Amino acid sequence: MQLYGYFRSSAAFRVRIALNLKQLDYDSAFIHLRRGDQSQPAFLGVNPQGLVPALEIDGQTLIQSLAILEYLDETHPEPPLLPPDAAGRARVRALAQIVACDIHPINNLRVLRYLHRPLGHDQTAIETWYNHWIDSGFRALEGLLAGDKRTGAFCHGDRPGLADIALVPQVVNAERYRLDVHPYPNITRIFATCMKLDAFAAAHPERQPDREE
Amino acid sequence: MQLYGYFRSSAAFRVRIALNLKQLDYDSAFIHLRRGDQSQPAFLGVNPQGLVPALEIDGQTLIQSLAILEYLDETHPEPPLLPPDAAGRARVRALAQIVACDIHPINNLRVLRYLHRPLGHDQTAIETWYNHWIDSGFRALEGLLAGDKRTGAFCHGDRPGLADIALVPQVVNAERYRLDVHPYPNITRIFATCMKLDAFAAAHPERQPDREE
Numbered sequence: 343m344q345l346y347g348y349f350r351s352s353a354a355f356r357v358r359i360a361l362n363l364k365q366l367d368y369d370s371a372f373i374h375l376r377r378g379d380q381s382q383p384a385f386l387g388v389n390p391q392g393l394v395p396a397l398e399i400d401g402q403t404l405i406q407s408l409a410i411l412e413y414l415d416e417t418h419p420e421p422p423l424l425p426p427d428a429a430g431r432a433r434v435r436a437l438a439q440i441v442a443c444d445i446h447p448i449n450n451l452r453v454l455r456y457l458h459r460p461l462g463h464d465q466t467a468i469e470t471w472y473n474h475w476i477d478s479g480f481r482a483l484e485g486l487l488a489g490d491k492r493t494g495a496f497c498h499g500d501r502p503g504l505a506d507i508a509l510v511p512q513v514v515n516a517e518r519y520r521l522d523v524h525p526y527p528n529i530t531r532i533f534a535t536c537m538k539l540d541a542f543a544a545a546h547p548e549r550q551p552d553r554e555e
Numbered sequence: 556m557q558l559y560g561y562f563r564s565s566a567a568f569r570v571r572i573a574l575n576l577k578q579l580d581y582d583s584a585f586i587h588l589r590r591g592d593q594s595q596p597a598f599l600g601v602n603p604q605g606l607v608p609a610l611e612i613d614g615q616t617l618i619q620s621l622a623i624l625e626y627l628d629e630t631h632p633e634p635p636l637l638p639p640d641a642a643g644r645a646r647v648r649a650l651a652q653i654v655a656c657d658i659h660p661i662n663n664l665r666v667l668r669y670l671h672r673p674l675g676h677d678q679t680a681i682e683t684w685y686n687h688w689i690d691s692g693f694r695a696l697e698g699l700l701a702g703d704k705r706t707g708a709f710c711h712g713d714r715p716g717l718a719d720i721a722l723v724p725q726v727v728n729a730e731r732y733r734l735d736v737h738p739y740p741n742i743t744r745i746f747a748t749c750m751k752l753d754a755f756a757a758a759h760p761e762r763q764p765d766r767e768e
Contacts, residue, residue, distance in 0.1 A: 377767070391653060400701035402642055404600075409648035416641045428629045429615055433624035440604060443619070453556045456687070461676065474669070482604035489603075 343368040346388055346396040348375045349550035352446055352511035353407035358550075359507045360411050362541035364418045368397075368526060372552035375451055411504055423504045433490070434498045437505035441512045445448050445479035448490065449515070450528040473521045476512065480526045483509070487528040495535050502536060510536050556581040559601055559609040561588045562763035565659055565724035566620040567608040571758035572720045573624050577631045581610075585765035588664055601656065621655050624717055636717045646703070647711045650718035654725045659690035662728070686734045689725065695738045696722070700741035704753060708748050715749060723749050 345361070345368050347354030361368055373379045373394050380392045387472060389396040389405045397404045400417070404410045415423040424431045432497050447453070449472050457463045487493045497505035513533040516523055535543040547553060558574070558581050560567030574581055586592045586607050593605045598638050602609040610617045617623045628636040637644045652689070659668070662685050670676045670684060700706045710718035726746040729736055736743050749755040760766060 378636035391657070391692075393657070397738050402643070404649065406644050406649035406652040408656070409645050409652055412648060413641055413645040416644070428626055429613070432617050432622050432626040433628070435625060436617065436619035439619040439622055443621070443660050444604070444606070444663075447656050448666060450657075452691075453661060456684070460682075461674070461680070463674065467674070471674075478665075479604075485603035514615070 344371055344398040345369070345395050346371045346373050346385070346398075348373050349547040349553045351375065351394045353393070353442075355514070356442075356507045356547055357395045357397060357410050357414075357510035357545060358545035359510065359527045359542055360414050360423065362545055363421060363423070363502065364414055364506075366414070366418060370551070374415075403503070408438065408504075408508075411507065415504075417525075425498055425503070426454065430492065430498060433492065434503055434505045437497050438508035439496065440479050440486075441508040445475050445512055448475045449483060453497050472519050473516070474542055475502060475518050476519070476521055477525075479512075480516070480529055484526040484528055487532070493528065496532055502539065502541070506536050506542075509533065510542055535539065557584055557611040558582070558761070559584045559586050559598070559611075560607050560763075561586050562760040562766045564607050565728060566606070566655075567748065568724035568727070568760060569620045569655075569720050570608045570610060570623050571763075572723065573627050573636065573756035575758055576634060576636070576715065577627055579627070579631060583764070586766070595754050621651065621717075621718075621721075621759055623718065628717075634714065636720065638711055638716070643705065643711060646705065647716055649667055650699065650710050651721035653692050653696050654700075654721040658688050658725055661688045682732055683714045685727070685732050689729050689732070690735055690738075692725075693736075693742055697739040697741055700745070706741065709745055714751065715755070719745060719755075722746065725753055 343366065345354070345357060347358065347370060373385055374393065380384055380394065386392055388403055391405060395410065397410050404413055411423060424434055454468055457468050487497060492498055494500040496502050497509060509529065510533055513523065513529065516552055556579065558567070558570060560571065560583060586598055588607065588645060592598055593607065599605055601616055604618060608620055608676065610623050617626055624636060637647055667681055671683050705711055707713040709715050710722060722742065723746055726736065726742065
């Protein structure tokens with residue numbers, strides 16, 4: 343099993359967490375996004391979309407982090423990343439998608455680059471953009487976590503799952519862009535709980551072999 | 556069952572298609588996004604994220620279109636929206652997520668509005684942005700469809716499913732922004748096949764009661 347990733351990619355970070363939770367061993371291929379490895383023919387042969395992560399597993403290449411997480415959960419059910427009931431699964435998937443659809447893609451490197459060029463925005467405008475979308479999503483998430491009895495030590499009950507896997511890398515990004523996270527007490531509490539677990543801590547960008555400043 | 560939607564919302568369009576394919580009756584509540592209904596307390600009480608769709612079903616409110624589609628498929632399995640094998644499901648979810656994560660959110664109304672104000676871009680720059688992200692995603696999708704024997708009359712085999720449900724509204728958006736879709740022959744072929752089905756055609760924005768110019 344080989345994971346194509348980049349230390350700072352949130353989507354790759356999610357897959358690293360899931361592989362750790364499932365205790366699955368994997369090799370890593372490092373795709374240097376800032377240098378443009380993702381647009382080279384070698385990687386486009388792996389993933390024509392030119393994005394990480396991609397996971398080679400069971401004789402095929404999977405792309406899109408949420409699809410990979412669902413596959414891992416179906417093929418390696420323990421520990422489960424989704425609750426046993428349909429309503430719970432819908433809740434957890436929705437929480438994960440608030441991050442994975444409505445925050446992260448808008449703040450993806452390729453989008454930030456487009457804001458810089460051709461659109462001509464400076465770093466301050468780009469940071470404001472970045473934190474605007476995190477704040478918008480985190481406010482919704484915080485409300486949904488605070489207002490639901492199914493929230494426990496983690497986003498859903500007392501076991502880490504898909505929603506936590508999506509949330510933690512986004513909080514790391516928020517910290518990196520110095521967003522004040524105090525307005526989101528459930529999010530910061532759950533983040534701290536997750537980071538005490540090896541599966542999350544070992545997946546952190548700062549602990550990856552391809553880490554750079 | 557009540558669907559909170561807007562005729563022009565791609566994400567609501569997806570849910571309309573799925574409800575039609577599953578032959579589920581529903582009532583509609585129309586949330587006028589251009590007028591700002593989604594930010595009013597009445598709707599924030601339904602969905603704190605202030606986005607459509609939201610679906611009231613089985614005594615709960617579900618949000619996030621892909622999570623809703625998975626819930627509908629789990630609770631009303633016929634006809635299935637996902638293939639029976641894990642590898643097929645991973646493929647179909649990934650194709651859907653290319654649209655739902657990597658195209659649609661970047662072109663969402665709230666993002667286009669942010670480009671206009673505070674960022675100050677005009678309609679031409681916004682249309683260029685819009686089509687840039689569709690083209691980027693469609694090129695990847697086209698390659699993945701063309702290069703895989705599992706592609707059939709639809710994105711995956713000869714039955715419509717989750718990937719087609721994500722794709723069709725995005726093609727409608729591309730047409731609306733006058734993107735030349737000739738570079739994507741598999742996408743346009745599958746789109747035409749889908750639009751011959753009542754479940755897709757009846758869900759089209761132009762056929763919704765809240766339709767406006």
